[in-house]
Amino acid sequence: MSIVSFIIYCFVITVTPGTTNILILNTVQNDGVKSAMVFAYGSVLGFGIILASAAFLSSFFANVLPSIIIFVQIGGTFYMLYLAYQIYKMDASNDTKTEGRTSFNRGLFVQLLNPKPIMFALTLFPSFVLPYYNSTLSLTITVAGVTLIGFLSFILWVTFGAIFKEFLKKYHKAANTTMAVFIVYAAVMIWI
16 A cells, blocks of 8 residues: 555545534634634534544444444435525624633534544455554554545645635625535435
């Protein structure tokens, strides 16, 4: 396995628009960078938990994966559609802060229900890691490394949101509609 190709693959998967990345962008727009970072920290913890679970239970997942995937898809689809609706109806023109919406726990919860990292983790280890490395140390290093890549991806989205915050606030309805459409698109794509 080429480590460089593996890192590029992980980075591309984690940086492409998905539910968490779009929620981070939306949080920067509505609540600021500090709130987005708190949300991102919770998301990173959730991402790490998903990766660790997939790594250390990969033999179990390999046996029951077909029956789990459908529940992840169904639950994830409904949750993503709910998030899209929440973003669409959000009014960024008022300046009231909504700390409960962007908390560490919310970031963790969103990530644990997000089908994109679950499917990513469930395919990452059996397809790319376990055929080459199966020691506890190598799995731990992989989980830590991929979690770091996810964190860097979230930081990119926070930075992007901070740079374009005023633009996004000025055109908040169009920005929220676009973000909601991307989440709906992501919900549809998990079925294709």
